[in-house]
Amino acid sequence: MNTNIQKMLTQIKKICEQRCVRLTPQRLAVLQLISQCNGAISAYDLLHLLRQSSLPNAKPSTIYRSLNFLLEQRFIHRIESTNTFVLCHYLFELSHNFAFFICSNCKQVTEQTTKDIEEILKNMAKITGFIMFNNIIEAHGLCPKCINIK
Ligand SMILES: [Zn+2]
Ligand SMILES: [Zn+2]
Structure with a gap:
């Protein structure tokens, strides 16, 4: 894994500890997949990748629950016009436009x-x-x- 991504994941783990929220293995796996892809990715493609990698039995609900968590914590954003998801570039700015x-x-x-x-x-x-x-x-x-x- 790319060192930048690894650094970012360590930061996110710390933020989760500070906020007392749990970054479960599923949530982490989804976050990792999003951070590894070059651009924005759809929930459908994420499910496909997740099944190929760590969770062969992943269900759509698994993806949606993880995405909701990541969106709530502002680690990722939803691109409305393409219905895809992308990693946030400004992790430490809680309320940014x-x-x-x-x-x-x-x-x-x-x-x-x-x-x-x-x-x-x-x-x-x-x-x-x-x-x-x-x-x-x-x-x-x-x-x-x-x-x-x-
Ligand atoms: Zn381009
Ligand atoms: Zn952002």
């Missing part, structure tokens, strides 16, 4: 904080008297690597 840049070619996802955009949206909502609970910013296009190939 983020924009996702999704490569249509290699499916790589980069995450960037969006403080300024957040302010603009809040103001727009305020003008119309709308109360905003949350917002999702997902941009589709080509990453720098894939621009060079094309």
Whole structure:
């Protein structure tokens, strides 16, 4: 396993201890699979990989329960427009607003904080008297690597 991933997993284990939540072997296995794939991955593909690796009898409910836990703890994010999951790039920022840049070619996802955009949206909502609970910013296009190939 890549040392960066290993470092990240050690950090996540520590965070779980601090939050008094349990990173069960299943949750860890799902997290490992997500961290190892290059871009975002669907629940269906995760189930397939999980069955091939550590849990041959894994059921869809196993995946969904683990994903819900990882989402709640903000270790991963859900990309709404493609219904896939990706590792969080800002593990230590508990309440961050983020924009996702999704490569249509290699499916790589980069995450960037969006403080300024957040302010603009809040103001727009305020003008119309709308109360905003949350917002999702997902941009589709080509990453720098894939621009060079094309
Ligand atoms: Zn994040
Ligand atoms: Zn790409």
